[in-house]
Amino acid sequence: xxxxxxxxxxxxxxxxxxxxxxxxxxVIFGPSGAGKSTLLRLIAGLDLTGPALADPAxxxxxxxxxxxxxxxESARNLWLKPGHRQTSMVAQQPALFPHLTVAAxxxxxxxxxxxxxxxxxxxxxxxxxxxxxxxxxxSQDLSGGEAxxxxxARALAPRPRLLLLDEPFSALDGAASDALLVRLQAWAIEHxxxxxxxxxxxxxxxxxxxxxxLLHEGRLAALGPAAEVLDTERDRLQRRLAGR
Amino acid sequence: MERTSAEPKDxxxxxxxxxRPTQFALSLPLxxxxxxxxxxxxxxxxxxxxxxxxxxxxxxxxxxxxVPLAALLVLGRSRWLAAxxxxxxxxxxxxxxxxxxxxxxxxGTRTAFGRGxxxxxxxxxxxxxxxxxxxxxxxSLPFAVQPLVAGFAAIDSSLVDAARLxxxxxxxxxxxxxxxxxxxxxxxxxxxxxxxxMGEFGVVLMLGGDIPGATRTLSIVxxxxxxxxxxxxxxxxxxxxxxxxxxxxxxxYLGGRPRGGRRA
Numbered sequence: 001x002x003x004x005x006x007x008x009x010x011x012x013x014x015x016x017x018x019x020x021x022x023x024x025x026x027v028i029f030g031p032s033g034a035g036k037s038t039l040l041r042l043i044a045g046l047d048l049t050g051p052a053l054a055d056p057a058x059x060x061x062x063x064x065x066x067x068x069x070x071x072x073e074s075a076r077n078l079w080l081k082p083g084h085r086q087t088s089m090v091a092q093q094p095a096l097f098p099h100l101t102v103a104a105x106x107x108x109x110x111x112x113x114x115x116x117x118x119x120x121x122x123x124x125x126x127x128x129x130x131x132x133x134x135x136x137x138x139s140q141d142l143s144g145g146e147a148x149x150x151x152x153a154r155a156l157a158p159r160p161r162l163l164l165l166d167e168p169f170s171a172l173d174g175a176a177s178d179a180l181l182v183r184l185q186a187w188a189i190e191h192x193x194x195x196x197x198x199x200x201x202x203x204x205x206x207x208x209x210x211x212x213x214l215l216h217e218g219r220l221a222a223l224g225p226a227a228e229v230l231d232t233e234r235d236r237l238q239r240r241l242a243g244r
Numbered sequence: 245m246e247r248t249s250a251e252p253k254d255x256x257x258x259x260x261x262x263x264r265p266t267q268f269a270l271s272l273p274l275x276x277x278x279x280x281x282x283x284x285x286x287x288x289x290x291x292x293x294x295x296x297x298x299x300x301x302x303x304x305x306x307x308x309x310x311v312p313l314a315a316l317l318v319l320g321r322s323r324w325l326a327a328x329x330x331x332x333x334x335x336x337x338x339x340x341x342x343x344x345x346x347x348x349x350x351x352g353t354r355t356a357f358g359r360g361x362x363x364x365x366x367x368x369x370x371x372x373x374x375x376x377x378x379x380x381x382x383x384s385l386p387f388a389v390q391p392l393v394a395g396f397a398a399i400d401s402s403l404v405d406a407a408r409l410x411x412x413x414x415x416x417x418x419x420x421x422x423x424x425x426x427x428x429x430x431x432x433x434x435x436x437x438x439x440x441x442m443g444e445f446g447v448v449l450m451l452g453g454d455i456p457g458a459t460r461t462l463s464i465v466x467x468x469x470x471x472x473x474x475x476x477x478x479x480x481x482x483x484x485x486x487x488x489x490x491x492x493x494x495x496x497y498l499g500g501r502p503r504g505g506r507r508a
Contacts, residue, residue, distance in 0.1 A: 046405050083411030095402035099424045108420075109410030151406075158410065 002026075002162065002194060003065040006042055015039065015218040021196060023211035024189055027226070028198045029233075030215035036198035037091070039215070040164045043196070044089045045071065045082040066162055066194075086161035090168040094151035096139035102126075102150050103135050109158040125153035128187055129180065144171030152184070156193075163188060165197040181208055202230060288465045292484070295461040298373070299441040302380040306388040306437045307430070309381070314392035315418040319404070329393075336386045344450025347379050351451070371453050376461075379447040387436040395429025396422045428499070435492045443485055 002021040008014075015035045028036050041047040043064055064072040066087075071080045088109075096105050106122045113121065126132050129149040134142065142150060148171050155163065169177040185208055188195045197208070212229040214222040221236075222229045317329050335343060351369040352358045362368045369375040399422060407417050423430060445463040452459030454468070462481055469478035 044409060046408070082405070082408040083413075087409065089405075089409055091402065093402050095400065095406040097403060097407070097421060108407070108412070154406075154410070 001067055002043070002196065003063065004039075004043065005061070005063040006039070007061045008038075008042070009060070010038070013038070013218060015042070017215075017218075017220050019213065019220055019223055021194075021211065021213065021223075024192075025185060025195050025208060026197070026211045026213060027208065028196060028213045028215055029200070029202065029229070030198075030221075031200055033217075034215040035218040036200075036215055037166050038218075040089065040166050040196065040198055042072070043162070044087050044164055045080060045085055046089075087164060088155035088158060088160035088162070089164040089166065090148075090151050090155045091166040092168065092170050094144075094147035096142070096147055096150055096154070098138075098140040100139060101135075102131075102137050102139055102142070105139050105150060106154045106157050108154065121157050122153075125157050126150075128156065128183060129153045130183075145173075145176065148172060149180070152180075156187070159191060160193060163193050163195045165195065167199055167201075168197075178207065202233075288460075288462070288481075290457055291460050291462050291465045294373075294457065294459075295442055295463075298376055298380060298461060299438045301377050302384060302441040303388075303434055303438045305377065305381050306384060307434060310385065310388035310392055310433060310437075311418065311423065311430075312415075314389050314396055315414065315422055317389075317393050318396040318422070319414055319417070332389045333386045335383050340383060340444065340446025341450055343383055344379060344447040347375070347382070347447070347451050351375055351378065370451055371455060371459060373452075373458055376448060376452045376459055379451045380441045380444060383444055383447045384437045384440045387440045388433040391429045391432040391436065392426065395426030395432075399425050431499070432496055435496055439489050439492055442488060 003019075004021070005018045007016050013035065015038055017035075017039065028039065030036055038047065042062060045064075060074075062072045062074045063070070066085070070076075070078055071085045071087075072078065096102075097108065100108070103119075103122050106125055107118050110118055110121055122135065123132075126135055129152050131146065131149040131153060134146055134150060137146075139147065139150065148169055152168060169180060172180065185195075187193075210226065211224065212222075212226045213220060214229050214233055222232050313328075313332060317325055317332075348370050349355060350358060351361060353362055353368055358368065358370070365374070369378065403421060403425070404417065407421050412420065442461075443463055444461075445467065448459065448461050448464060449467075452461075454460050454464050462485055466478055466481040466485070469475075469481060
């Protein structure tokens with residue numbers, strides 16, 4: 001269960017959200033500029049958050065609670081560091097460390113494990129993303145699709161409690177993306193990893209989500225079962241087209 | 245000036261403008277014209293060795309200080325860090341003599357701090373090699389910090405975010421990500437610090453004076469040579485400083501230049 005409450009401004013953009021995401025797999029759906037990435041970064045503790053009083057990026061108020069554990073609570077000046085949130089994130093840009101091999105990239109977040117466990121985990125994650133042949137490659141030599149697979153494997157390796165996906169398969173073709181999404185969903189459910197995926201693609205939302213949060217200009221327009229929310233959105237778009 | 249024998253055995257007193265003997269010298273033939281000789285200092289190997297030692301020690305300390313400082317300036321979010329950054333850049337615009345004077349007063353026996361330090365070390369830090377190292381580290385700090393800040397800041401922020409999400413502490417992030425990805429900036433910081441220390445004069449003179457083997461560096465030697473109108477020796481000393489700077493900078497720029505040019 002992920003509880004969110006946020007009131008933050010960045011320039012002219014205003015993110016104002018209050019919701020509870022109870023489903024193990026939630027899709028945040030909305031057009032570009034709706035605030036999807038900003039919301040995910042807030043949850044991850046990357047943006048609009050910080051312990052320093054002088055931090056100019058601080059939101060007016062923010063509260064992020066994962067399974068009853070507060071990650072951010074501005075009222076108490078609590079801002080857990082990104083690495084202390086049991087949260088992983090995969091963004092559109094894979095952001096692999098270019099000077100490291102694929103194996104070293106995936107192992108980066110599990111350096112507390114012994115060597116044998118680390119190697120086994122790296123192989124397991126590469127198998128999950130169908131990237132077994134990539135293990136010894138240099139990350140800067142990978143194609144866009146390969147890099148996204150490796151980025152996903154790296155994010156999953158620490159077995160996070162919460163997985164945030166920000167249009168993570170944009171470089172993969174439709175069939176490969178669907179296949180990976182199905183495998184990932186099965187893995188996440190098996191390992192009890194709550195997943196929040198941001199997308200502007202309605203097919204992604206329909207294909208996977210039990211729950212969809214519809215975001216518009218920094219505000220939550222709807223939250224509920226995928227078909228229901230997408231029907232509402234379709235009606236809204238039809239009304240808008242008819243009104244022209 | 246009277247001509248002297250080209251034999252290097254001949255020793256002469258060289259008189260400065262105040263008519264006091266200041267230095268023994270050997271007369272050496274000028275390069276390219278064996279018949280022409282000139283009152284001249286011998287090559288001051290001791291000063292060269294001391295200068296290289298000072299530059300090496302200073303560079304090592306500077307890198308150890310500047311890497312974490314630059315990482316803090318780049319990774320930190322507090323507005324107060326702007327004050328720290330300004331402080332670290334201050335020696336760029338501060339006249340070296342001013343810095344040297346402040347350090348001379350601070351490290352000498354006029355202040356409680358200086359007296360305490362003297363009691364601990366058994367001698368005043370001013371007018372010693374240790375004092376020169378302190379002065380050089382402060383004076384060359386911006387030459388180490390600024391290339392590193394530029395190098396660290398140029399690293400894609402999504403890489404830093406990824407490392408933070410994977411639980412990297414600031415120390416690990418610096419060690420495993422910032423430093424390897426900003427290797428060129430690290431080399432530039434080291435070379436600039438080294439060269440800047442080699443050529444520093446005002447701080448050295450104020451804080452160290454001119455003690456052979458302890459505080460007399462090549463730039464002090466050069467000053468003495470010019471003051472004594474010994475331009476041949478001054479030429480040689482200046483040429484050494486110039487050559488070292490030119491070679492090191494050429495190496496940096498050649499290493500940093502993309503194959504095929506910058507617009508390739």
